[in-house]
Every structure is written in structure tokens, then in C-alpha cells.
Amino acid sequence: MHDATKSEKLTEGSITPWWHLHRRLYDWVLHWADTVYGGWALFALSFAESSFFPVPPDVLLAPLTLGNRQKWWRFATSCSLASVLGGLLGYVIGVYLWGLVGDWTFGHLAWAGFTQENFNKIQALYAENGFWIIFLFGFTVLPFKLATITAGIMEINFLGFVIASAVGRSARFFLVAGLFGRYGDKIKPFVDKYFNGLCILFLILLVGGFLLLKFFH
Numbered sequence: 001m002h003d004a005t006k007s008e009k010l011t012e013g014s015i016t017p018w019w020h021l022h023r024r025l026y027d028w029v030l031h032w033a034d035t036v037y038g039g040w041a042l043f044a045l046s047f048a049e050s051s052f053f054p055v056p057p058d059v060l061l062a063p064l065t066l067g068n069r070q071k072w073w074r075f076a077t078s079c080s081l082a083s084v085l086g087g088l089l090g091y092v093i094g095v096y097l098w099g100l101v102g103d104w105t106f107g108h109l110a111w112a113g114f115t116q117e118n119f120n121k122i123q124a125l126y127a128e129n130g131f132w133i134i135f136l137f138g139f140t141v142l143p144f145k146l147a148t149i150t151a152g153i154m155e156i157n158f159l160g161f162v163i164a165s166a167v168g169r170s171a172r173f174f175l176v177a178g179l180f181g182r183y184g185d186k187i188k189p190f191v192d193k194y195f196n197g198l199c200i201l202f203l204i205l206l207v208g209g210f211l212l213l214k215f216f217h
Helices: 002-011 020-035 036-049 058-067 069-110 115-139 144-154 160-195 194-217
Strands: none
Touching: 036 058, 036 069, 058 069, 058 160, 069 115, 069 144, 069 160, 115 144, 115 160, 144 160
């Protein structure tokens, strides 16, 4: 009862904290792990996150791995493949559709990282460090969707884009699945307990990641 009252106070008469909105989305994604469609949901989430969806597939990859540790490599493979395919969609959006949807995206999806400033920074870095920029976005907390769409806008080498995406995404998801397959029972309670703090840490890492990109320029 106390928690419910506290939650109501947070939402009544004020703007809901961004991490509470993110938590709702996180919980919605997480519930798929308890359904028979968990594997398909992971594939769809991984695909969508590479081009427009804000929640990373790691959120679903982890509990699915916990539920069947012997299949951790299958989940990691599916996640990696779907993410690379989703990245191709992002590339296509950049090449063929950005002129039509770019202004709308900046106006409505800035909260997901789609800002003119972010795109300008990434574009400035692609010319000399294309492969490593894509790898960096694919492996770290930086929004991969920004890299895929910007790569299409600039029409960087397609084969290099695919290779960098595959290496970065696979390295990340096999690492996550492997860790949860081995230590998951200890990790998940920590995430649930300190979710709000981890969201803030995620934001700090995100900002730090963009600062790190300046060293490539």
C-alpha cells in the first residue's frame, strides 16, 4: 500500500520521472520471457532496436538465458543475427527515407537519441573511422540505431558496415548471454533492486560514450 501511494505521488501533478517510464517499457519487454513466444520476441526486439526501438535486447536476452542456460549460444546467435538485419533496415532508412522522415524524427524522437547534434557528431567521425565507429556503437551502450541510419545517410561502404555490425553486435550479445548463463542468478536480483540507479549510470555511460567519440576525430 505504501509503495502504491508513493507511486501515485510521483505521477500526480508532476511529470513522471524518465526512469519510471523506462521501467514500464523494461517490464513490458521482460514479460515476454515468461511466454512461449520469448524466442520470437527476442528476435523482433533485436531487429527493432537496431533501427528505432529504445529498449536494448539484452533486457530479454538475459532472462531467456536464465530460463535455459544450455541454449545461451542459440539466444545470442538469434539476437546477433536479428540485430544485424535490423541494422540493414536502419541503413536503408538512411539511404532512401531520411529525406522524408528526418525532420519528423528530430521533432518527435529526440528522447531516443535522434537529435541533429548527435547525427552531426557521428557523421563527422565516419569519414576516417567508419568501421570502428560502427563497432563501438554495436558493442557499447551507445544507440546502435544512430550509427546504422547515419551510415545509410552517408552511404558508407556497405560490406564494411555489415562486417563491423556483425562483429560488434555478436561480441556484445555472446558476452551478455555467456555471463548470464554462468552467473545469472546473482546478476538479475541486483538489476531489479537497483534499476533506477542503473538507469542513471546508463545515462552517464551514454554521455561518456559520446565524449569518447571526440577522441576519434
